Amino acid sequence: MCNNYDNKNFRILIVDDVSKNIQVVASILKDDGYQMTFAQNGKVALDKIHSHNFDLILLDVMMPGMDGFEVCRRLKQEPSTKDIPVVFLTAKTDTESLVRGFEAGGTDYVTKPFNGVELLARVRTRLELSRSRESLKVAYRELKKTNEELLKSQRKLELAAKTDTLTKLSNRRDIIEKIENERIRFERSGKPFSLVLCDIDNFKVFNDKHGHDCGDFVLVSVAEMMRGKVRKQDGVARWGGEEFLLLLPETDLEGGRILAESLREKISCNYYKYDNHNLRITMTFGVSSFSECVMNIEQCIKMADEALYEGKKRGKNCVVLSIAEQPSILKSVSEENGNERP
Ligand SMILES: [Mg+2]
Incomplete structure (x- = not known):
């Protein structure tokens, strides 16, 4: 399976209280070129596991003091060590011992006396699985990152599609959608909403006199x-x-005014x-309100537009209300006189 160069990257901890057993295991594995570390009791094993990264632990079951099952249980309780595969080295092959080993979190077992071919095969399989699992983790992380970046770009695009580039305000499409939502809410609640259409007075003068950058500034x-x-x-x-x-939700005509x-x-005061x-800037405003008398959104916008037009006719820098019930448009605020025009 894996070549020796790859195997050098694998670190295996061999734990057994009998040094002869450690020597046997090490001699079987040495040709594969793994990095091997040894421990002769459970406590030393745990210390080494906490200070080094291991890809595999070959763990003797019968040891004085802390036995292999207990070592394994402790490893599985800790997030930082719970994923390290543990293969038990055991003379006990009765069902009860095997079940205890798997319950403690072991992934496999090898019986003593060791069969070299079997031990090698099991170690190689375990490491190959770890490697695949690691690659999957990396791939998953990359996928997640890509997905997050895609979502971010998508959100940016969605925002751009709704935003006016220069002013960063909603664009026409976005406000129409919001007005439509407000109309739906009106049908449920009966609470009127108002629209204010407004226009910068004599805007052309800013551009003509100071250039288009000035127009943008305004x-x-x-x-x-x-x-x-x-x-x-x-x-x-x-x-x-x-x-x-x-768009002024839950606002009547007077609130809009x-x-x-x-x-x-x-x-106008700034x-x-x-x-x-x-620069002195003034604006003219047309206000309309959506109520039972208004047929649809287009009509409501048109009413605000007509009120705005009326305001322009009456001298600009004023607010004009559109009254749905009566065709005549009432002007509610008179214009200021003597403005310095740009
Ligand atoms: Mg032992």
Whole structure:
């Protein structure tokens, strides 16, 4: 089976209280080139096992003090030694002794007086099994690692498929899925949810005046501000271009208005420093709410969109509510005047 080069890597501990027996076993095994260590009682054997790594233990049963069964039992109780195969060397071949040996955790036995061919065959088989087991362990570990890496990449891909690259907000696809989930929840609980569609006012001016990097800076700043202001359960998405869509679960129209107004105020009261310029950013908001009167998600988004459009018409930097029951759109917050445009 294995060549001598491989066998040099195998370490065998031979335990017997009779040194003559150890010599006999060693002389039978020596041509296979194993590394052999010896012990003449159970205590010394256990000490050696704890300080060295063995691939196989040939263990005499009848020894003064601690017998082979006890040594084996102790090895099997310890996680670090329980997997080392133990082959008993025994003169006793009665069934009771053999059963005791296997119960103690032994994997095999060889009878005294030793038959050289049999002893060699059993040792070789045991070591071959250990080697296969070791290879399987390595293969399993590698497989597990590969699997974990695959899962990690898969999670990254899934996240990337749902995320807007620039702002790291949800993308359109992800927010639609979340709104759909919220609609299903609405059907069960009857609790309305609201949508806020908002758009950066005069966004084109940032790009035209300071370049596209400035445009990106404005988008990222607005995204960060919104993410910091909303609740954990709210969804914030880049809807496209300079437009954002917020999903506010279990929030009625008035709740949507309050949040939109706080966002509007927060943005317009700040200056955003870009390349020695103090930028003033304002946004217009359209708010709609999903209730029994709203047919579907598309309609709810459209209502927010129309409210947003109305806000733009009325001078920007404002929040406009869409009322499902009546066709006219009510403007609830008036625009601030005198903003410094970028
Ligand atoms: Mg003995």
